[in-house]
Amino acid sequence: MYGYMGKILRVNLDLNKTKAENLNEEALKKFIGGVGLAAKIIYEEVKPETSPFDPENKLVFMTGPLTGTLIPCTGRYVVCAKSPLTNAWGESHSGGFWARELKRAGYDGIIIEGKSEKPSYLVISDEEVTIEDAGDLWGMDCFRAEETLKKRHGENFKVACIGPAGERLIRFASILNDEGRVAGRSGLGAVMGSKLLKAIAVKGSKEIPVKDSERIRNILRRIYPQIMSFPTTQIFASYGTGGELLTLHREYGDVPIKNFTMGKWENINNISGETYNKVMVRGKRACWNCPISCWRYVKIEEGPFAGLELKRGPEYETLASLGSLLLNDRLDVIVKANYLCNYYGMDTISTGICIAFAMECYEKGIITSRETDNLSLRWGDPEAIIRLIEAIGERKNLGNILAEGVKRASELIGKGSERFAMHVKGLEIPMHDPRAFKGMGLQYAVSNRGACHLQGLIHRIEQGERMPDLKIYERLNRFEVKDKGKVLATLQNWHEVLESLIICKFLGIAPGHIPGLYALTTGMPITLDRLLQSGERIYNIKRMFNVRCSISREDDVLPYRFMHEKLEEGEAAGQNISWEELDIMLNEYYAVRGWSKEGVPPLEKIE
Numbered sequence: 328m329y330g331y332m333g334k335i336l337r338v339n340l341d342l343n344k345t346k347a348e349n350l351n352e353e354a355l356k357k358f359i360g361g362v363g364l365a366a367k368i369i370y371e372e373v374k375p376e377t378s379p380f381d382p383e384n385k386l387v388f389m390t391g392p393l394t395g396t397l398i399p400c401t402g403r404y405v406v407c408a409k410s411p412l413t414n415a416w417g418e419s420h421s422g423g424f425w426a427r428e429l430k431r432a433g434y435d436g437i438i439i440e441g442k443s444e445k446p447s448y449l450v451i452s453d454e455e456v457t458i459e460d461a462g463d464l465w466g467m468d469c470f471r472a473e474e475t476l477k478k479r480h481g482e483n484f485k486v487a488c489i490g491p492a493g494e495r496l497i498r499f500a501s502i503l504n505d506e507g508r509v510a511g512r513s514g515l516g517a518v519m520g521s522k523l524l525k526a527i528a529v530k531g532s533k534e535i536p537v538k539d540s541e542r543i544r545n546i547l548r549r550i551y552p553q554i555m556s557f558p559t560t561q562i563f564a565s566y567g568t569g570g571e572l573l574t575l576h577r578e579y580g581d582v583p584i585k586n587f588t589m590g591k592w593e594n595i596n597n598i599s600g601e602t603y604n605k606v607m608v609r610g611k612r613a614c615w616n617c618p619i620s621c622w623r624y625v626k627i628e629e630g631p632f633a634g635l636e637l638k639r640g641p642e643y644e645t646l647a648s649l650g651s652l653l654l655n656d657r658l659d660v661i662v663k664a665n666y667l668c669n670y671y672g673m674d675t676i677s678t679g680i681c682i683a684f685a686m687e688c689y690e691k692g693i694i695t696s697r698e699t700d701n702l703s704l705r706w707g708d709p710e711a712i713i714r715l716i717e718a719i720g721e722r723k724n725l726g727n728i729l730a731e732g733v734k735r736a737s738e739l740i741g742k743g744s745e746r747f748a749m750h751v752k753g754l755e756i757p758m759h760d761p762r763a764f765k766g767m768g769l770q771y772a773v774s775n776r777g778a779c780h781l782q783g784l785i786h787r788i789e790q791g792e793r794m795p796d797l798k799i800y801e802r803l804n805r806f807e808v809k810d811k812g813k814v815l816a817t818l819q820n821w822h823e824v825l826e827s828l829i830i831c832k833f834l835g836i837a838p839g840h841i842p843g844l845y846a847l848t849t850g851m852p853i854t855l856d857r858l859l860q861s862g863e864r865i866y867n868i869k870r871m872f873n874v875r876c877s878i879s880r881e882d883d884v885l886p887y888r889f890m891h892e893k894l895e896e897g898e899a900a901g902q903n904i905s906w907e908e909l910d911i912m913l914n915e916y917y918a919v920r921g922w923s924k925e926g927v928p929p930l931e932k933i934e
Contacts, residue, residue: 328350329536329848330393330396331355332536333349334434334435335348335437336437337440338449340447343458355392359828360829365418365436366416368438369409377409379409379417379517380496380521383440385439386519387436387438388404388436388439389407389436389437390429391827392848394829395430395431397537399547399618400618400830400834401829401831402424402617402831403614404426404429405826406420406421408513409518409876410513410753411498412499412732412734412777413513413754415776415872415873419511420510422614424504424614427615429485429529429531431533432529433533437527439524443458446460446464446465446525447524448461448476448526448528449527449528451528451531453531453533461523461524466494469669472490472525480530484528485528486505487527487529489503490503491672494520495721496517497720498514498517499732500515500671501668502515506639508614511675512674512754512776513754537847538846539847551618553837555618559833560834563621567621567622567640568644573595573598576763577898579805579898580763583760584651584652586652587756587889588687590894590898590899592651592654595651598646598655598656607625607640607662608623608640610624611623612624612638622639622640623640624640625662630659635662637666637669640665641662645668645675645676647758649661649664649678652680653706656707657709660709664712677733677755678716679758680756681719682711684736685725686705687744689703690706693740693742694725698725732750732755733748733750736748746886747886751778752777752778754778756778761904762899763898764786764790764805765811765912766789770783770815772912773916773926781822781832784818786805788803788818789804799817799818808911810915811912811915811916812917816919817859819862819866823862824859827861827862827865828841838855841855841858842854842858870928879926879927880917885904885909913926
């Protein structure tokens with residue numbers, strides 16, 4: 328077997344036992360690996376009535392056949408489970424070096440089941456696997472936990488861990504690895520915490536088998552100039568994702584301002600890419616075998632947070648979620664807030680949305696200083712932002728309600744606050760306003776894990792990108808709804824392929840090159856059509872899992888604000904996504920998918 332290590336490690340925390348299981352080669356032909364194999368495992372092993380925090384919920388870490396190879400940007404893993412935010416399909420992705428180390432230890436993935444009697448952590452060193460006592464680690468922040476485990480077991484170990492947020496079952500808790508790489512979305516750090524599993528430390532010494540490394544090198548030498556000349560790749564290489572994207576998206580009216588209520592903000596230049604790189608950035612770093620190097624090392628030189636350093640500073644989503652979304656134009660406050668989110672182990676997107684929700688509740692008089700521990704939740708106020716993050720991380724006062732996620736928080740607070748709780752299916756909205764790209768609105772509505780900007784990236788086609796290998800030849804008008812369903816389904820299928828192989832979406836490589844690289848890695852010839860069919864299969868099995876969790880058309884909706892409120896200014900002024908427009912896109916999308924009008928895959932599609 329090439330590309331794969333041929334084993335999955337199953338860890339039963341109830342029994343305190345581990346065992347290696349052989350990969351099913353027939354399953355690999357259909358589901359590839361990565362998120363595809365994880366989806367198959369969870370669909371088959373997690374019952375729909377299982378609560379996300381039940382020991383019966385499975386937490387699945389998975390790599391792909393390209394992970395850790397000489398193909399660029401293949402240092403990623405995916406982690407999946409039933410999500411505590413959506414009570415349905417949950418997945419998250421992270422880069423760095425941890426995934427490659429897991430494969431070098433001899434495993435393509437890990438299935439965590441059951442719950443430990445006491446706090447524990449997993450140590451993997453090739454065939455030697457042990458479950459250790461984590462009593463002294465419990466309560467540690469993510470940075471200190473990783474540092475402690477490296478001192479204990481060796482600096483060459485790679486560590487994935489949770490912080491206090493995961494331990495306290497904060498529903499948007501994340502999993503951190505490699506000093507700031509984050510599997511942030513879906514609250515899977517809380518699932519890990521519910522199992523009393525603090526960390527997974529891994530070290531490997533095995534070679535990852537590849538069928539024909541020399542021919543792979545020849546192909547990469549030929550296409551490397553094309554990869555690095557891709558416009559998005561150039562932006563990320565030069566500025567990082569936190570660099571120019573905020574400026575670029577602002578030109579489309581896409582950047583969220585004041586909880587998605589404003590289309591323009593005069594202070595946004597204070598956190599622009601040019602300012603960020605000039606004031607904060609002190610260097611750049613990269614994941615395993617990545618020529619792009621989108622990480623940015625940042626340091627605050629002056630002010631109340633002077634001396635604070637982050638080996639991985641804020642990316643675009645964080646600059647917006649803890650910046651423009653809150654009317655906060657201070658970069659030092661954004662960096663400090665980013666640090667605190669990673670300290671506790673919390674998703675910065677969800678954290679920002681919850682804080683924006685609280686500020687709007689305060690502004691409208693729905694909550695008062697009585698509920699905020701005498702804290703004035705004024706828009707852009709640095710003290711309010713920092714103290715609310717701490718309150719959420721500690722589950723204190725109002726923070727205890729916000730720690731449930733914005734959907735549950737709005738249900739608990741009530742008084743009409745549900746209308747500006749920005750989420751889909753319980754997962755908080757990313758930092759892109761779908762009134763600027765209506766295809767993105769459809770993508771949010773139907774994404775299996777809830778509001779997701781990455782599973783399709785249809786806004787790139789609405790910006791003018793073409794993908795002829797996928798038969799996408801024309802730009803889509805961003806304010807129209809026609810043809811969005813067909814294009815989105817194709818893109819989603821392709822992204823399932825990328826997340827099963829696993830290869831980073833920042834790599835500007837044409838889809839037509841992927842089948843050859845896959846075949847030369849695994850020794851299994853495949854066509855682009857076959858890969859896309861696998862992508863469709865993977866997308867459908869996730870939807871089937873969601874249908875068993877009672878997800879249907881009535882859940883494929885957008886927040887009230889996007890459907891009923893129009894921005895008064897900016898490049899998306901006058902736009903919303905009406906019920907009629909969403910219905911048109913959903914009908915087309917379901918038809919392309921071969922689903923019923925209620926969004927349910929029929930028996931023939933399942934077969």
